Amino acid sequence: MTDVTTAADDDAADQPTAAPDAAGADATASGEEKPRRARGEQTRQLILETALRLFRERGYAETTMRAVAKEAGVAVGNAYYYFDSKEHLIQGFYDRNQQAHRLAAQAVLDAEKDFAARLRGVLHAGIDVNQPYHSFAATFFKTAAEPSSPLSPFSRESSAAREAAIAIFRDVVEGSGAKLDPELRRELPELLWLGWMGVVLFWVYDHSPEQRRTRRLIDGAVPLIDRLVALSRLRVLRPALRQVLALIDTVRSDD
Amino acid sequence: MTDVTTAADDDAADQPTAAPDAAGADATASGEEKPRRARGEQTRQLILETALRLFRERGYAETTMRAVAKEAGVAVGNAYYYFDSKEHLIQGFYDRNQQAHRLAAQAVLDAEKDFAARLRGVLHAGIDVNQPYHSFAATFFKTAAEPSSPLSPFSRESSAAREAAIAIFRDVVEGSGAKLDPELRRELPELLWLGWMGVVLFWVYDHSPEQRRTRRLIDGAVPLIDRLVALSRLRVLRPALRQVLALIDTVRSDD
């Protein structure tokens, strides 16, 4: 209700200190007074919410740090007290979508038992969740692509989110009745996650209306993977399978 | 104007087309419409050479447009007369390495007939060529990853370079004695190029000493692909192959 943040582009300047006396205004979300540390956390959230809203409204590149600060009613330097850089603000978006995917995927996994159906559902759910942010995601992807960026899906900083994502695919495999080579079973979740990264990559580059091509890619690739997984138990393919698994091991080994 | 070109001296300064008027040197294919203005081309080359040198010496991010201009002995605005942005300067690097890869690949293709050996050689040659620029390439890769960037390997602006790269892999296939399904034969070059893009992606993220993991990836993946290609003629796999080819077709179709 209070929603001072929506005050646009004009006044925001006259607001030197937010809630100097507390007066209970700060208790909006959580019920009770946190430890004294709550003061900064509020500002942090305010800045993050404001930034994500502006990213959504205007796009990432078009949103300046000055605009975020002004809109949030703080000094620009304050944003940098809580976030190391503009890119770091994206992490919030990142986490949020990851969680939404997890949730949407769970609904699918609760309803489906067949491996192919589970995989297909989870992949489509991932696209569903990200669909509204396609144009924004493209620019955001640019910064995530930098290997040294903490936003990279392969970075140490992302390892928690990455593990969570892989867990979804582990669930896809484990919860299905698919019979497969035990060693493959162990590696498959990570491989599927890698495939998902590939789908996301394709999606980012997909300019077709509503990203239909990505949908078709999913629909076409899933039966293929399903078939391949089934074929993996075939005698002629055993050596090839071993070869693939050995390669994965070799490549992963040291650093 | 005194003692200009503090460091840009050496080679790049005085090069071709020094005679602007003589003998219609600038035989740019188009012809009459264009007045013979080779004057600017020299400046363009000077700026490009200077920029690439500084990128190599200091890195991309650390090289400022002001430094490029100063080192080249021109005003900063002049660089923008010839190049739309700092990113556009990278295109030169891009083209040069592409050509070097083509050259190194040719040596391999002239010597080897076996499919696996050809593929392996071409991939290693690609890494060889790019090796000296690994740290620089990582940051440069960031800008290439942006879908809307003209530097993206999938962009229209890169289509010439892309076709040239695919041609290398076409040569890999055609020049080998490998027997394979005719339809696969048609698609394989582009698929191999896509795989090559994957290897590059892996390479960019590879922090192992001298990117050994990438080398191992190549050495491990090539026999695998070789085997897969050979297996593609197996009866049990024919339907799967059809499925793959159909998927590629579907995904590629409209936009």
Added chain:
DNA sequence: GACCGTAGTTGAACACGTTCAAGAAGGTGG
């Protein structure tokens, strides 16, 4: 030779992400 149009060139100016020294707020211990 005078004139004009355009390719080429300039550097100040702009908006941006980011940094930093300075200070305010608010608690803690005396």
Added chain:
DNA sequence: CCACCTTCTTGAACGTGTTCAACTACGGTC
């Protein structure tokens, strides 16, 4: 009440990529 420390906040300032109106040089035309 007073120092004192930590946490939080500020806004000017820096260096960056990029733009732009003005200017120069030069070939073509009369």
